[in-house]
Amino acid sequence: MAQSSTETDWVSRFADEVIAEAERRAPGKPVVVASGISPSGPIHLGNLREVMTPHLVADEIRRRGIEVRHLISWDDYDRYRKVPKGIPGVDEETYGQYIGRPLTSVPAPAGSPYATWAEHFKAALIGALDELGVEYDPISQTEQYTSGVYREQVLHAMKHRGDIDAVLDQYRTKQKPGGKKPQQKQADEAELEAAEGSGAAAEDDGSTGEGGYFPYKPYCGECGKDFTKVTSYDDETTEMTYVCTEDEFTETVKLSEFNRGKLVWKVDWPMRWAYEGVIFEPSGVDHSSPGSSFQVGGQIVHIFGGEQPIGPMYAFVGISGMAKMSSSKGGVPTPADALKIMEPQLLRWLYARRRPNQSFKIAFDQEIQRLYDEWDKLEAKVADGSVLPADAAAHTRAVRTAAAELPRTPRPLPYRTLASVVDITAGHDEQTLRILTDLDPSQPLTSLDEVRPRLDRAENWITTQVPADQRTLVREEADAELLSSLDDEGRESLRLLLEGLDSHWSLDGLTTLVYGVPKVMAGLEPDAKPTPELKVAQRTFFALLYRLLVTRETGPRLPTLLLAVGADRVRKLLAV
Numbered sequence: 060m061a062q063s064s065t066e067t068d069w070v071s072r073f074a075d076e077v078i079a080e081a082e083r084r085a086p087g088k089p090v091v092v093a094s095g096i097s098p099s100g101p102i103h104l105g106n107l108r109e110v111m112t113p114h115l116v117a118d119e120i121r122r123r124g125i126e127v128r129h130l131i132s133w134d135d136y137d138r139y140r141k142v143p144k145g146i147p148g149v150d151e152e153t154y155g156q157y158i159g160r161p162l163t164s165v166p167a168p169a170g171s172p173y174a175t176w177a178e179h180f181k182a183a184l185i186g187a188l189d190e191l192g193v194e195y196d197p198i199s200q201t202e203q204y205t206s207g208v209y210r211e212q213v214l215h216a217m218k219h220r221g222d223i224d225a226v227l228d229q230y231r232t233k234q235k236p237g238g239k240k241p242q243q244k245q246a247d248e249a250e251l252e253a254a255e256g257s258g259a260a261a262e263d264d265g266s267t268g269e270g271g272y273f274p275y276k277p278y279c280g281e282c283g284k285d286f287t288k289v290t291s292y293d294d295e296t297t298e299m300t301y302v303c304t305e306d307e308f309t310e311t312v313k314l315s316e317f318n319r320g321k322l323v324w325k326v327d328w329p330m331r332w333a334y335e336g337v338i339f340e341p342s343g344v345d346h347s348s349p350g351s352s353f354q355v356g357g358q359i360v361h362i363f364g365g366e367q368p369i370g371p372m373y374a375f376v377g378i379s380g381m382a383k384m385s386s387s388k389g390g391v392p393t394p395a396d397a398l399k400i401m402e403p404q405l406l407r408w409l410y411a412r413r414r415p416n417q418s419f420k421i422a423f424d425q426e427i428q429r430l431y432d433e434w435d436k437l438e439a440k441v442a443d444g445s446v447l448p449a450d451a452a453a454h455t456r457a458v459r460t461a462a463a464e465l466p467r468t469p470r471p472l473p474y475r476t477l478a479s480v481v482d483i484t485a486g487h488d489e490q491t492l493r494i495l496t497d498l499d500p501s502q503p504l505t506s507l508d509e510v511r512p513r514l515d516r517a518e519n520w521i522t523t524q525v526p527a528d529q530r531t532l533v534r535e536e537a538d539a540e541l542l543s544s545l546d547d548e549g550r551e552s553l554r555l556l557l558e559g560l561d562s563h564w565s566l567d568g569l570t571t572l573v574y575g576v577p578k579v580m581a582g583l584e585p586d587a588k589p590t591p592e593l594k595v596a597q598r599t600f601f602a603l604l605y606r607l608l609v610t611r612e613t614g615p616r617l618p619t620l621l622l623a624v625g626a627d628r629v630r631k632l633l634a635v
Contacts, residue, residue, distance in 0.1 A: 072291055090120055092339040096184065101393050131196070139159065165177075221272070279301075329363060372415065403465050411457055412416075412453040477514050481518040537607070
């Protein structure tokens with residue numbers, strides 16, 4: 060017996076939990092879910108899980124007619140930690156000088172239309188989220204801090220610095236002042252490894268000196284960097300003195316009037332949970348290990364009068380053929396890259412069908428063809444009513460949001476077929492239309508618009524992801540040497556194929572023909588069931604056709620290849 064969707068669908072389960080928790084904490088108010096993204100470099104497909112997990116839950120809540128806000132905090136007031144590798148126009152010598160500044164005070168990579176580093180890397184994700192149908196309220200942490208929005212929270216944290224220090228002290232070693240317990244060191248290293256764009260950059264716990272512990276980091280008034288240390292603070296006057304270890308600049312300011320700094324991360328995050336009333340916010344494994352931000356924040360949030368959100372840990376997202384993604388290493392694919400080779404529905408489905416704690420891979424290699432086949436089978440099951448409830452729920456979340464259905468390809472021909480055709484035609488529209496029209500003469504295609512945008516995605520995949528030596532290059536002239544070396548059986552098999560071209564000129568017809576020729580050669584009927592011996596004969600025949608048509612022994616599916624090459628050219632290349 061099929062399970063009900065609430066039993067099988069992780070999104071519905073979280074939505075139930077979040078709604079109940081919101082009613083307990085803040086009845087009658089909009090439900091708040093949150094994501095945090097640090098635009099410290101390319102925001103990759105692993106970071107997208109930070110957005111898609113709360114988006115899917117928020118969208119389910121919205122479908123139920125309940126008001127919900129999905130906050131995306133751009134952690135653009137984080138420090139610029141290191142120079143990412145592999146970014147055009149960015150080198151260590153030029154950009155190393157900005158380490159320690161806020162991301163909004165670092166110039167964008169050379170040639171960018173954006174003024175700052177943060178805006179440059181935010182832009183690509185903003186465009187992708189629009190294409191994916193993600194509805195959200197953006198919050199710039201630079202604007203929040205520099206405009207004084209968090210002033211009361213900052214003063215509250217400084218006043219209760221002893222309580223904060225006591226929480227953090229549970230994770231510090233007692234033997235060495237300023238040292239760290241092994242579990243805390245491990246947690247910090249995990250956060251530092253994945254901090255670039257993974258929700259929020261890892262920072263230190265704050266500064267401890269003669270004046271005690273302080274959970275606040277000013278940006279230096281001289282160099283603009285955060286190599287600073289608070290040396291004294293007066294709770295009554297809010298007078299604060301800090302020194303910059305970079306240039307030895309010292310300044311005394313009134314924190315009640317000072318906006319050029321921020322709370323350290325492990326205090327900043329729980330402060331925001333309390334300030335925004337966040338009910339649901341996931342975190343990556345880098346923030347969920349013992350002693351890390353989410354765990355520590357669950358205790359510090361009470362100091363601000365709030366509660367920790369429901370916070371599932373989400374697993375890493377991989378890429379076919381690539382190691383675990385880290386945006387500090389250049390060249391990792393972004394959501395915008397994925398949307399160049401796949402439709403938004405497929406990308407949404409990949410995130411919707413797996414529970415947050417399940418890792419999965421996004422295909423940029425040949426595996427994308429299998430993923431699309433799987434998606435098309437799911438669509439067929441939805442259409443005929445044979446789909447299982449959990450699969451139906453994931454499909455629904457992929458194709459539409461509470462607000463609208465995502466634009467779709469009117470006639471979604473198989474992705475692998477489209478890829479094969481554009482591979483052979485090199486994107487020539489007239490040839491592509493001719494071939495696609497011949498796929499099914501009973502329902503001829505009248506315009507390529509019917510197969511867009513899927514056709515464009517397949518073409519982008521072929522031109523950007525398939526190595527040149529794997530592209531299909533159809534022969535200009537027949538391989539006379541190979542043809543002349545064929546025995547009588549080889550010649551007869553080619554004659555049978557050419558003889559049947561006109562009467563089988565469709566995708567299904569040519570499929571029957573190419574599989575049927577070896578059967579007829581073996582004295583069987585064209586629809587006979589294949590034997591092991593027959594399968595060997597078929598493979599031998601297929602290899603011969605590939606060598607004669609495209610110089611290799613493999614290639615696109617033969618029926619598609621024959622259609623793409625065209626009957627006249629097939630005769631020219633195969634005539635004995």
